[in-house]
Amino acid sequence: MDRDWKRLGRAIKAQREHLGMATQQDLADNAGVTRQTVQSLEAGTERKRTPPTIGKVEKALGWEPGTATRILSEAAPEATPRFAEGMPMRIAKELSDGQVVDTDVLDLTLPGSKSRLVVVFKQDSEAANMDPAELRAALQEWTRIQRALRQITAGDEADEA
Structure with missing residues (x-):
């Protein structure tokens, strides 16, 4: 099965920025993972299997469980946030915590x-x-x-x- 790690990396970075997390460290702190983990995910580093920390990253981004797996395996759409488009970042962040x-x-x-x-x-x-x-x-x-x-x-x- 082909998995597009680059697409996942772009989606993670886009959602992180959408939520107002300016740095990879911000996401790492919110997810309870290391900055290196976020850096590797956003870089689209190829892996043989999905890292166990992906669930924490999904939660910190406000994604439903399994969103990363869908992004990796689907041919098209980037992940969409659970919240209404155009919602202020501070509100989206509050709702995701x-x-x-x-x-x-x-x-x-x-x-x-x-x-x-x-x-x-x-x-x-x-x-x-x-x-x-x-x-x-x-x-x-x-x-x-x-x-x-x-x-x-x-x-x-x-x-x-």
Whole structure:
């Protein structure tokens, strides 16, 4: 099976830069691998098999597991990020870190507008392993925040009336 390591290298570099990671060391730090690993991947160094660290790199880039393997074996498209095209890099980075616990969409529609506020409640990687009592406390805090946001939007509706 032909595998295109150069294409994978280009895709990794493009996604790293898209996420605002200016250097290979930035990606290495986020993935928990060495800079040499990232350098070798971006250079498209030929390998007989996929390195075991590729999963960490995929996660740091916000890719679904197996994306690198697909890029290596497919004839065409570069990897696409999981997030909407044109999303600011700082938001894409925030969304790619940690674990999503819950989301809420609050309608902030003004006359003639179709705007909505999307709120994402996330935990960082370490918090993803919290015990049940800590998770309960975090979810209680999230519920409090949701109520406050809904009161704000309800207050805006009352002001318009």
